[in-house]
Amino acid sequence: MxxxxxxARILTMEExxxxxxxxxxxxxxxxxYVGTSAQAPKDDKFxxxxxxxxxxxxxxxxxxxxxxxxTLMRSYADDMPLQDWLNQMIFPVEAKMGAEENIYFTKLxxxxxxxxxxxxxxxxxxxxxxxxxxxxxxGFRNVQVSxxxxxxxxxxxxxxxxxxxxxKDDLSSYMLGFHAEYTCEKGLLEDIAAMxxxxxxxxxxxxxxxxxxxxxxxxxxxxxxxELLDQMGMFNxxxxxxxxxxxxxxxxxxxxxxxxxVVTNPAxxxxxxxxxAPIKRYLDEKIPVAIGTDGPASNNCLDMFxxxxxVTGLSKVxxxxxxxxxxxxxxxxxxxxxxxxxxxxxxxxxxxxxKADLIMIDLSKPNMxxxxxxxxxxxxxxxxxxxxxxxxxxxxxYEDGQFNxxxxxxxxxxxxxxxxxxxxxxxN
Amino acid sequence: MxxxxxxARILTMEExxxxxxxxxxxxxxxxxYVGTSAQAPKDDKFxxxxxxxxxxxxxxxxxxxxxxxxTLMRSYADDMPLQDWLNQMIFPVEAKMGAEENIYFTKLxxxxxxxxxxxxxxxxxxxxxxxxxxxxxxGFRNVQVSxxxxxxxxxxxxxxxxxxxxxKDDLSSYMLGFHAEYTCEKGLLEDIAAMxxxxxxxxxxxxxxxxxxxxxxxxxxxxxxxELLDQMGMFNxxxxxxxxxxxxxxxxxxxxxxxxxVVTNPAxxxxxxxxxAPIKRYLDEKIPVAIGTDGPASNNCLDMFxxxxxVTGLSKVxxxxxxxxxxxxxxxxxxxxxxxxxxxxxxxxxxxxxKADLIMIDLSKPNMxxxxxxxxxxxxxxxxxxxxxxxxxxxxxYEDGQFNxxxxxxxxxxxxxxxxxxxxxxxN
Numbered sequence: 001m002x003x004x005x006x007x008a009r010i011l012t013m014e015e016x017x018x019x020x021x022x023x024x025x026x027x028x029x030x031x032x033y034v035g036t037s038a039q040a041p042k043d044d045k046f047x048x049x050x051x052x053x054x055x056x057x058x059x060x061x062x063x064x065x066x067x068x069x070x071t072l073m074r075s076y077a078d079d080m081p082l083q084d085w086l087n088q089m090i091f092p093v094e095a096k097m098g099a100e101e102n103i104y105f106t107k108l109x110x111x112x113x114x115x116x117x118x119x120x121x122x123x124x125x126x127x128x129x130x131x132x133x134x135x136x137x138x139g140f141r142n143v144q145v146s147x148x149x150x151x152x153x154x155x156x157x158x159x160x161x162x163x164x165x166x167x168k169d170d171l172s173s174y175m176l177g178f179h180a181e182y183t184c185e186k187g188l189l190e191d192i193a194a195m196x197x198x199x200x201x202x203x204x205x206x207x208x209x210x211x212x213x214x215x216x217x218x219x220x221x222x223x224x225x226x227e228l229l230d231q232m233g234m235f236n237x238x239x240x241x242x243x244x245x246x247x248x249x250x251x252x253x254x255x256x257x258x259x260x261x262v263v264t265n266p267a268x269x270x271x272x273x274x275x276x277a278p279i280k281r282y283l284d285e286k287i288p289v290a291i292g293t294d295g296p297a298s299n300n301c302l303d304m305f306x307x308x309x310x311v312t313g314l315s316k317v318x319x320x321x322x323x324x325x326x327x328x329x330x331x332x333x334x335x336x337x338x339x340x341x342x343x344x345x346x347x348x349x350x351x352x353x354x355k356a357d358l359i360m361i362d363l364s365k366p367n368m369x370x371x372x373x374x375x376x377x378x379x380x381x382x383x384x385x386x387x388x389x390x391x392x393x394x395x396x397x398y399e400d401g402q403f404n405x406x407x408x409x410x411x412x413x414x415x416x417x418x419x420x421x422x423x424x425x426x427x428n
Numbered sequence: 429m430x431x432x433x434x435x436a437r438i439l440t441m442e443e444x445x446x447x448x449x450x451x452x453x454x455x456x457x458x459x460x461y462v463g464t465s466a467q468a469p470k471d472d473k474f475x476x477x478x479x480x481x482x483x484x485x486x487x488x489x490x491x492x493x494x495x496x497x498x499t500l501m502r503s504y505a506d507d508m509p510l511q512d513w514l515n516q517m518i519f520p521v522e523a524k525m526g527a528e529e530n531i532y533f534t535k536l537x538x539x540x541x542x543x544x545x546x547x548x549x550x551x552x553x554x555x556x557x558x559x560x561x562x563x564x565x566x567g568f569r570n571v572q573v574s575x576x577x578x579x580x581x582x583x584x585x586x587x588x589x590x591x592x593x594x595x596k597d598d599l600s601s602y603m604l605g606f607h608a609e610y611t612c613e614k615g616l617l618e619d620i621a622a623m624x625x626x627x628x629x630x631x632x633x634x635x636x637x638x639x640x641x642x643x644x645x646x647x648x649x650x651x652x653x654x655e656l657l658d659q660m661g662m663f664n665x666x667x668x669x670x671x672x673x674x675x676x677x678x679x680x681x682x683x684x685x686x687x688x689x690v691v692t693n694p695a696x697x698x699x700x701x702x703x704x705a706p707i708k709r710y711l712d713e714k715i716p717v718a719i720g721t722d723g724p725a726s727n728n729c730l731d732m733f734x735x736x737x738x739v740t741g742l743s744k745v746x747x748x749x750x751x752x753x754x755x756x757x758x759x760x761x762x763x764x765x766x767x768x769x770x771x772x773x774x775x776x777x778x779x780x781x782x783k784a785d786l787i788m789i790d791l792s793k794p795n796m797x798x799x800x801x802x803x804x805x806x807x808x809x810x811x812x813x814x815x816x817x818x819x820x821x822x823x824x825x826y827e828d829g830q831f832n833x834x835x836x837x838x839x840x841x842x843x844x845x846x847x848x849x850x851x852x853x854x855x856n
Contacts, residue, residue, distance in 0.1 A: 071797070075804035079740075079754045111794035115813060270741030271808070273750040301795050301809035309734065312507075313698030322701040326507045366539035367729050367812075369499070369841050370848040376503035380699070381729035384795075384813040385543060413797050420798040 060119025
């Protein structure tokens, strides 16, 4: 399909940020023109022309850490201490989840991502073959990360997944990773590090999410999780950490030296009482920060608008400095930095030759008025209500509240509610 | 108009919380029936029957602290230290605002309240006659609070407003109040307290929002703002404080003794780096907490869903206790407690005889699925996207994204953008 968006404000996210008034052309899965209408090629044929009515086109948000199928646990395990939450509520449910649950609840999550303008997710969850299938059937761009830990899978299985699932199709890729230091034996971590060095690959994991995690790691090994992992050569080819709430000066030096990404998950860190990450410090140190929603058992929603406000708001209150963590930096985290962390270099700008992963922000809702500073309006006042259209890989998957992902919405909800009852009947 | 809502889930917010499957009838501005369809009166005639498709009806949210017309400053003064923000950006703009700005930007705010399911606002801003007109013309329920301070108006003018604007129409009321201790001379505060005692009236004000405010008050008078005000008899007939972030044990005792309300404004407290209010302590002490958005220069959006998540999330991280500040308590703050603080006793439940101030939450959006615990879904995952309908005083003012408040939306936006340019041209 060739699609022309016209009468558009366009925020390409290239530096320096500016808004173009003009049009954007999509040819297949690629952006073929961005610029003024006067300069646009006149001989292109379009299957569809979309009047943007001077609403805003911008790159889709990149959700750089999530566990999509945890939509199954939404509002099931709230207002509980972290350890009870994990041991009594989450683990027993996960033990009952099969491919079917992974597929249907991942698809439910995809629907929610689309409503929030999220066009790609960095996923870590249970059954990567089922999950890849779910994402791909919906047309949703996904970067899966291995969540290996002492309960499984085997190292050989992880390597097989890395080979088979990486670039399985145009929408899917797979990266090395592991769940967390505290769920892996030392030998396993060393084996993962060896594999990262074998493939010259970056590695991602949950790191330093809670004070307790850091203290227990120091108790076991005398060093912080990042120090331990770096000693093994885990990040010789980069990668990053999810959460990174509790870090030392030494940790910061390693993060910089290894060119690691910080993926921050502020809503989850609030709801599980983990703490507030030192985002201002990361910005000062020029460490790239991306943003994730985390899974909907600990958040409980998949909403980049909520996360963006929290990144800047929590930094301001943490540092007692209303001037810190500018909204524009946060908008870059949610788009450009996320794309870079996920290896989606061709999805980060709205430029000719980039993949057509874009959203239309409805500026005609009252929360976007007046139109004084549109990027700040998005970060400080934006909501799912402002997402008029979400396009991934050149396909419009969500528009005016309707989904176009090959799913009967009512059927999916009925199936999810049935599976919910089946699982919880079995788990309780 | 007589309206019948059927095929509805109904959360009346009466204790103990439960969801009724049935229907709700509105007769004029009043709820005339809530219950099962089997027991519903069969002889009522309706002007309109609304199939709720098993979506949820609940009381509208009550925004218990706001400055609506600050929509004029949205994204104008962000990422700045508080004092520069106030002195360089906010005050010079406010000095240029006349009745016209107050009217149009209040109406813009009303539109946004409706998208967030907010059916009443406790307002404190510049020109109460213009503001009352703006709210009333839209059909929006409003409780204005005097913001008197050393710059104006006179005490006589405040009393005149109290008499004239209180219960001016069925939608509007007016309460005594003042801006804050730090913007009033001691003599003025004493005069306000005397007036509160004369009218046996509650008093509301910004209190203990920042550490600096509390320290400076102690420097001036040797006591905290609450202690100072209580010594004058300010809260002999109740009232409450906006923000109340920085309080002592002595302050807490006064708040309890005077049966004051705490109105918390978490998003504003983040964005201005004021701190995190001790909501768990207030809950433990059985102090009623209501929720406000504050004005859109310091938030920047009017969204009760954001505020609700923040109230519980920030409490959890502040107390390092994921179990504290249950979502259900927060839902009560946003509805029942807000109504009580604002003197809107007849708007707090969906019960026969109550005013028909209600909203329909769209459960068919993916963020509300599965339907395991609907109240928690609303607090933890809800967004403006879920507000399908907002009714105030028996009139549907917002439905399926369309407004019915006697305003041409495009005209209003054009006017607001023009006024914005006029004001900022003059202010800079």
